[in-house]
Amino acid sequence: MNPSLNMALISAFTTTTDPGMAPVATPFFFYLLSGLAVAGGFLVITRRNPVHCALALIVTLIAMAHLYLMLYAPFVAAVQIIVYAGGIMVLFLFVIMLVSIERASKDRRFNRIWPVGLAAACALMALFVSAFVKGRALFPDRMIAIPEGSNTQQVASMLYGEAGRMGQYTFAFEIASLLLLVAILGAVIMTKKKI
Amino acid sequence: MVPITTFHYLVVAAALFVLGVIGVLTRRNVVIMLMSIELILNAVNLNLVAFSRMWGRLEGQVFAIFIVVDAAAEAAVGLGILIAFFRNKETINVDEIDLLKW
Numbered sequence: 694m695n696p697s698l699n700m701a702l703i704s705a706f707t708t709t710t711d712p713g714m715a716p717v718a719t720p721f722f723f724y725l726l727s728g729l730a731v732a733g734g735f736l737v738i739t740r741r742n743p744v745h746c747a748l749a750l751i752v753t754l755i756a757m758a759h760l761y762l763m764l765y766a767p768f769v770a771a772v773q774i775i776v777y778a779g780g781i782m783v784l785f786l787f788v789i790m791l792v793s794i795e796r797a798s799k800d801r802r803f804n805r806i807w808p809v810g811l812a813a814a815c816a817l818m819a820l821f822v823s824a825f826v827k828g829r830a831l832f833p834d835r836m837i838a839i840p841e842g843s844n845t846q847q848v849a850s851m852l853y854g855e856a857g858r859m860g861q862y863t864f865a866f867e868i869a870s871l872l873l874l875v876a877i878l879g880a881v882i883m884t885k886k887k888i
Numbered sequence: 889m890v891p892i893t894t895f896h897y898l899v900v901a902a903a904l905f906v907l908g909v910i911g912v913l914t915r916r917n918v919v920i921m922l923m924s925i926e927l928i929l930n931a932v933n934l935n936l937v938a939f940s941r942m943w944g945r946l947e948g949q950v951f952a953i954f955i956v957v958d959a960a961a962e963a964a965v966g967l968g969i970l971i972a973f974f975r976n977k978e979t980i981n982v983d984e985i986d987l988l989k990w
Contacts, residue, residue: 723892727900734904734927738911743919750923753904757930764897764941769933769952776956781926781963788967789919792974803914804983810913814906821902825895832895833942847946848953862950869957876961880968886975 722763729756741802743789747782754778768845897938905931918980922966929959 733753740746754777761770804810854860904927911924933952940948974980977987 719892723896727896730900731903731907734907737920737923737927738907738915743917746920746923750926753927754930757934760897760900760934761937763892764937766937766940766949766952769937769949769956772953772956773933776960777926777930781960784963784967785919785923788970791971792919792980800916800981802916804916807914811910813913814910817909818902818906821906825899825902829895832893832898844946844949848949851946851950852953862954865954869954872961873957876964880964883965883968883972 719763723760726756726759726763729753730760739802744786747785747789750785751778751782754782765844768848894938894942897934901931901934901938904928904934916981916983918970918982918985919967921982922963922970925962925966926959929955929962 730753733749733751733756736749737746737753740749754773758770758773758778761767761773851860851862852866854863860866908924908927908931911927912921915921915924933955936948936952936955938948940946940952970980973985977984979985
């Protein structure tokens with residue numbers, strides 16, 4: 694996409710925004726929610742009991758859903774809460790219940806090669822830090838304002854199409870449903886004792 | 889106070905990504921490794937939504953929804969494998985999952 698078109702888009706969106714709908718106290722909520730998310734992630738990788746890990750992960754997921762709301766993505770936030778916190782985490786809790794939790798919670802938490810893993814992760818973090826320090830100037834200082842209220846409709850028209858035409862991502866959407874079907878079949882076949 | 893920009897969201901996403909990578913590489917419990925993979929996928933989602941906000945376009949949000957679909961499929965298949973393995977070997981410890989190791 695060429696830069697001039699981007700600039701035109703930015704100006705178009707900036708002019709259509711209602712200034713009365715601007716979010717309040719953005720820095721406070723941003724730091725609160727991102728602190729909750731990072732703290733939850735830290736608890737996920739350090740707790741001994743898998744159930745505590747799952748609960749910490751739920752805290753992280755819900756905090757991130759609110760971060761999506763702050764980014765004007767209400768539909769993704771709702772999907773995050775319904776599918777992740779409501780669906781996937783229940784699946785996790787069921788599996789934790791099925792496999793033996795007593796032995797796992799008395800075991801050592803970290804595997805034999807954890808120093809290597811930690812060093813690799815620190816190298817990755819150093820890579821991120823250097824990329825962010827070098828690329829800081831690429832990002833605009835203020836966010837452009839985008840119109841609110843029609844987010845779900847716009848996402849739906851990209852996924853399903855509108856006015857009888859296929860949307861931009863309708864085919865990918867169908868492929869995703871096929872992927873889910875294959876995943877369900879695979880999970881059922883692997884979990885059954887006798888087919 | 890500094891206004892919150894795309895950069896701030898990218899830093900949070902990078903922190904969550906690194907936490908997820910640490911979890912995958914160091915924990916012994918396979919269930920918690922799968923949870924760490926969910927953390928990584930969520931970090932990518934946050935990046936996508938933040939860039940979608942930065943450009944005022946919705947492709948990022950659509951991709952985030954596709955990633956949620958992938959995460960659901962991955963969790964279902966991964967936990968299915970885990971249950972099948974637990975039935976045979978009575979363990980979910982990565983250090984003892986070495987059937988394919990030569």
